[in-house]
Amino acid sequence: MKIMRDRLTPDVVLPADHANATLIGRAWVPARGGPVPVLVMEDGLHDLSGVAPTADRFGPGQGCTHMVGDVVTVHTPRLGALVNRVNLSNKTEPRTFGIAALISHLTR
Numbered sequence: 001m002k003i004m005r006d007r008l009t010p011d012v013v014l015p016a017d018h019a020n021a022t023l024i025g026r027a028w029v030p031a032r033g034g035p036v037p038v039l040v041m042e043d044g045l046h047d048l049s050g051v052a053p054t055a056d057r058f059g060p061g062q063g064c065t066h067m068v069g070d071v072v073t074v075h076t077p078r079l080g081a082l083v084n085r086v087n088l089s090n091k092t093e094p095r096t097f098g099i100a101a102l103i104s105h106l107t108r
Contacts, residue, residue: 014040019042019107022039022107023044024040025037025105027045027047036048037049037052046076050075051074067086068086071085
């Protein structure tokens with residue numbers, strides 16, 4: 001009998017046009033205590049919880065936003081690490097290469 005991992009292959013679960021899409025989902029990660037947002041790419045799922053936390057930081061119902069001074073790191077073996085310190089937008093240099101540009105660049 002096949003186990004679920006053997007049946008849930010990318011060619012079975014992803015839409016036919018997945019190479020032309022940006023796919024975001026949630027995956028249950030026991031080490032994180034529950035579901036985390038993920039970017040779905042050909043080489044696997046990439047944990048986005050460093051930039052999009054899903055748990056209340058300050059208590060139930062009080063939100064999960066980052067605070068000024070927080071260091072946010074997103075790392076994948078394929079892409080390396082993106083490390084940023086959170087600050088107010090009027091205190092930082094303008095961003096000219098955001099996540100949409102990154103995804104577009106990676107999927108060319």
